[in-house]
Amino acid sequence: xxxxxxxxxxxxxxxxxxxxxxxxxxxxxxxxxxxxxxxxxxxxxxxxxxxxxxxxxxxxxxxxxxxxxxxxxxxxxxxxxxxxxxxxxxxxxxxxxxxxxxxxxxxxxxxxxxxxxxxxxxxxxxxxxxxxxxxxxxxxxxxxxxxxxxxxxxxxxxxxxxxxxxxxxxxxxxxxxxxxxxxxxxxxxxxxxxxxxxxxxxxxxxxxxxxxxxxxxxxxxxxxxxxxxxxxxxxxxxxxxxxxxxxxxxxxxxxxxxxxxxxxxxxxxxxxxxxxxxxxxxxx
Ligand SMILES: NC(=O)c1ccc[n+]([C@@H]2O[C@H](COP(=O)([O-])OP(=O)(O)OC[C@H]3O[C@@H](n4cnc5c(N)ncnc54)[C@H](OP(=O)(O)O)[C@@H]3O)[C@@H](O)[C@H]2O)c1
Numbered sequence: 689x690x691x692x693x694x695x696x697x698x699x700x701x702x703x704x705x706x707x708x709x710x711x712x713x714x715x716x717x718x719x720x721x722x723x724x725x726x727x728x729x730x731x732x733x734x735x736x737x738x739x740x741x742x743x744x745x746x747x748x749x750x751x752x753x754x755x756x757x758x759x760x761x762x763x764x765x766x767x768x769x770x771x772x773x774x775x776x777x778x779x780x781x782x783x784x785x786x787x788x789x790x791x792x793x794x795x796x797x798x799x800x801x802x803x804x805x806x807x808x809x810x811x812x813x814x815x816x817x818x819x820x821x822x823x824x825x826x827x828x829x830x831x832x833x834x835x836x837x838x839x840x841x842x843x844x845x846x847x848x849x850x851x852x853x854x855x856x857x858x859x860x861x862x863x864x865x866x867x868x869x870x871x872x873x874x875x876x877x878x879x880x881x882x883x884x885x886x887x888x889x890x891x892x893x894x895x896x897x898x899x900x901x902x903x904x905x906x907x908x909x910x911x912x913x914x915x916x917x918x919x920x921x922x923x924x925x926x927x928x929x930x931x932x933x934x935x936x937x938x939x940x941x942x943x944x945x946x947x948x949x950x951x952x953x954x955x956x957x958x959x960x961x962x963x964x965x966x967x968x969x970x971x972x
Pocket of ligand 1: 695697698699701702718719720723751752753754758760761780781782804806807808
């Protein structure tokens with residue numbers, strides 16, 4: 689018997705294994721067995737098949753490409769039966785519906801659904817975020833293991849889809865900001881400015897940007913769109929400047945046009961004198 693079994697050794701699974709190795713004995717399984725070789729030692733064993741991996745430990749972590757891959761593994765001979773009475777933590781990325789279906793299929797298993805908001809290089813740090821949802825009792829059994837891989841564990845409640853919902857909402861925020869960042873990088877390039885410096889500056893002022901996002905979230909929750917410090921009309925003016933600058937500097941204008949289109953919809957809907965948060969009413 690080992691402390692933890694880990695299924696899936698892509699870049700993320702390998703990072704999880706390395707973070708756990710100093711504290712726990714591990715049993716590994718991966719579809720492509722060779723990937724486990726550099727990780728094996730006295731306390732880290734390779735299982736011959738998925739069922740043996742599940743049998744080896746009371747806590748089973750799974751981190752594979754998606755839920756289709758996870759389902760394929762869970763359908764392998766003997767795996768479902770071997771999981772009964774154990775804690776299964778699903779760390780593969782999916783939708784809330786994926787999580788609900790996986791939970792419904794996990795008969796007799798203490799199932800937790802998790803989402804790591806980090807790159808493999810960030811695993812094992814005290815500030816690494818991990819969203820977890822599911823039964824609190826199951827979490828109690830494996831909290832120290834999960835906090836070893838991601839110190840900033842955020843329990844999002846019993847509703848099994850919550851971790852995936854928080855994950856996708858956060859990724860939407862991140863990739864939205866990244867899309868804007870890449871267009872910003874083209875603006876910098878068009879003026880001969882350093883993109884690395886631009887990235888470092890954004891990192892440095894991110895608490896201020898975070899404050900703006902938090903204020904819009906509070907406004908949406910309260911349904912409070914009036915008395916804007918910065919009105920939709922003012923923000924739409926900046927949106928038009930992106931389009932103008934892209935034309936002047938002959939840049940790809942897909943991001944400026946997307947943004948200007950969103951502002952046009954908000955102005956057409958009559959939100960010119962409301963705060964930016966009113967954009968959510970356009971999307972609704
Ligand atoms: N990398 C990141 O920055 C990051 C960040 C947060 C969350 N995640 C999530 O973590 C999960 C794993 O990501 P990853 O970066 O390690 O790489 P990945 O390429 O998304 O997943 C690779 C893993 O999935 C396995 N796999 C794929 N299809 C399979 C199938 N049909 N049956 C069995 N196993 C299958 C691979 O096995 P083989 O080795 O045999 O191909 C390997 O273990 C994903 O859901 C990803 O979204 C990743």
